[in-house]
Structure formats: structure tokens, C-alpha cells
Amino acid sequence: MSAPPLLFSYRRCPYAIRARLALWQAGVAVQVHEVSLRDKPAELLRLSPKGTVPVLCLPDGTVLEQSLDIMRWALAQHDPDGWLQAAPMEAMLALIARNDGPFKPLLDRYKYAERHPERSAADWRDEAVRTHLANLEARLHSQPWLFGTRCSLADMALLPFVRQFAQVDRAWFDATPALPALRAWLQRGLDLPLFATVMAKPANHPAPA
Structure with missing residues (x-):
């Protein structure tokens, strides 16, 4: 069984909030890593050199760096309310x-x-x-x-x-x-x-x- 997608997020960032709204709506289980914007982890910067959140790393290694891309990917998995x-x-x-x-x-x-x-x-x-x-x-x-x-x-x-x-x-x-x-x-x-x-x-x- 593969590990769940890894989501780098920051609770109050509006871009991260919109991504989480879609992921939670879709019922996609993710491992959330809350990022300190003053001390960005090396793994985040390796996956996405721009260093901003949200970033979603899928089990196959695909990295989604834009909040809207994360929303559309999540809802493509399951969109219960259309x-x-x-x-x-x-x-x-x-x-x-x-x-x-x-x-x-x-x-x-x-x-x-x-x-x-x-x-x-x-x-x-x-x-x-x-x-x-x-x-x-x-x-x-x-x-x-x-x-x-x-x-x-x-x-x-x-x-x-x-x-x-x-x-x-x-x-x-x-x-x-x-x-x-x-x-x-x-x-x-x-x-x-x-x-x-x-x-x-x-x-x-x-x-x-």
C-alpha cells in the first residue's frame, strides 16, 4: 500500500486553504506538513524550488505546485457535490x-x-x-x-x-x-x-x- 500524498501547507495561507478545501471535499487522505514560512524545509525546496505553499507530492512522484492544479486534481478523483x-x-x-x-x-x-x-x-x-x-x-x-x-x-x-x-x-x-x-x-x-x-x-x- 503506497503512502498518501504529501501536502506542504500553511494554515492561514489562502492558496493553501483553497487546496485543502478541495482535498477534504474529495475525501483524499493526505499527510499534511505544516510549514514555517521563516524556516522552509529542505524537502519542500527540493520538490518545488519556488518555496511557496501549497505543494502536493503524489505517490508516483508527481508534484503539483499550484493551488488550482491541486483543486482540480483532487476533484477529478471525487467531486461529490459537483x-x-x-x-x-x-x-x-x-x-x-x-x-x-x-x-x-x-x-x-x-x-x-x-x-x-x-x-x-x-x-x-x-x-x-x-x-x-x-x-x-x-x-x-x-x-x-x-x-x-x-x-x-x-x-x-x-x-x-x-x-x-x-x-x-x-x-x-x-x-x-x-x-x-x-x-x-x-x-x-x-x-x-x-x-x-x-x-x-x-x-x-x-x-x-
Whole structure:
């Protein structure tokens, strides 16, 4: 019997969260190694020189270095709620690309505004809303999930990033009249038992040196 896939992860990283959501949803048993970002293990760097998480090493030696690749691989094994079929794949990938492309750098600048003093945190926040979140808000006005009545790959791929955005200034996010539908969508996702499961503190599996 082969060993389970090896997942290098970091509990609060949104890319790692999305990968774990798909792996847990698919029921794929993995050996999780929680990585200290200040002391990255040699095995992680050997498998993936970029040194970022998540990284999934399959029993046959295949290494998946991108969170979206891990999601799609996991759901190809088992997709009990049809996340991959909830909407046309091209449309879901386009929405994820806008999240990972234009939106993510703005989220980082908003979260770490002191490192980007050329603009205020509020300016970075407002641009992030205009660039991406306003579109999500419009989608969610008349439906519970981004592509309709069913949770999709895109919902779970975006959820950890919207969660991170909300946590930068929770009082503002909870009060803004601009994002009520997005607020409800975020809470809907956070209330899923699956989300609580993937955010549980991992067992003590130190990453191999």
C-alpha cells in the first residue's frame, strides 16, 4: 500500500486553504506538513524550488505546485457535490484568474499598507472593490453562489481570499453598504462544516528537513 500524498501547507495561507478545501471535499487522505514560512524545509525546496505553499507530492512522484492544479486534481478523483460541473469551466477559470491576477496584489497592498505608503489603505481597499469585489457583489444579488444555486470550484477558490480581505478591517467590511451580498456569501461559506474542518490546527507533523 503506497503512502498518501504529501501536502506542504500553511494554515492561514489562502492558496493553501483553497487546496485543502478541495482535498477534504474529495475525501483524499493526505499527510499534511505544516510549514514555517521563516524556516522552509529542505524537502519542500527540493520538490518545488519556488518555496511557496501549497505543494502536493503524489505517490508516483508527481508534484503539483499550484493551488488550482491541486483543486482540480483532487476533484477529478471525487467531486461529490459537483463543484467542477456547477458552471462552465472556462467561466470559472476566468473569475479565478481575476482573483489571482488583478485582485491579489491589491489585497496584499491593503493588508500591508504600511509597506506601500504611496497610497492609503483605504485607497488600496477601494480599488480592490472596484477591480473585483463589486463584480462578485453584482453576481450574488440574486443567487446564493457565484454561478447560481450550487457551490462551485470558483466559490471555494475565491472564498479564502475574500475572507482575508474582510479580516483586514472587519468593522468596515461588516458595515459597508457596498457589499451586502458578498458579506452573506462569505458567511455562507465560512459556516460550511468543511471550512471549519480545513481550518482546524493540524496534528503535529513537522515537515521533513
